[in-house]
Amino acid sequence: LHARYVLNLLHETRKHLKQLPNISHVSTCYSEEVTVCGDLHGQLDDLFLIFYKNGLPSPSKSYVFNGDFVDRGKQSLEILIVLFTFLLIYPKEVHLNRGNHEDHMVNLRYGFCAGPIAMSGVHGKKILKMIQNVF
Helix, strand or coil: CCHHHHHHHHHHHHHHHHHCCCCCCCCCCCCCCEEEECCCCCCHHHHHHHHHHHCCCECCEEEEEECCCCCCCCCHHHHHHHHHHHHHHCCCCEEEECCCCCCHHHHHHHCCCHHHHHHHHHHHHHHHHHHHHHC
16 A cells, blocks of 8 residues: 555544543453454464454454554564454444554564564654554
């Protein structure tokens, strides 16, 4: 995606998240499932496998992602783009909990910060700063 679209997605995600309470309550009934995922750590193939086995997020398919979306893997930015897009499309069905890897100091240590800068060229620092604001 062009940096302009990534920045727009990040802006809209931040705006949405600021409206949410600090703690989210997710409930289900006997006829509905909630898929809980954690520790994707930049492994986009793992996210695709989860969606393949459980279905994409939708009004009938809720997901809770328990943080650690980034670092270690090479496709952290792509995971954020996918998760933030689904969050905006299905705000009642997709829930994102912040993990310890959604922290600037941890990102510096485990390598996430280099990804957006390298991928996005001249806009990389701006994208990284906006991601940190979203976190």
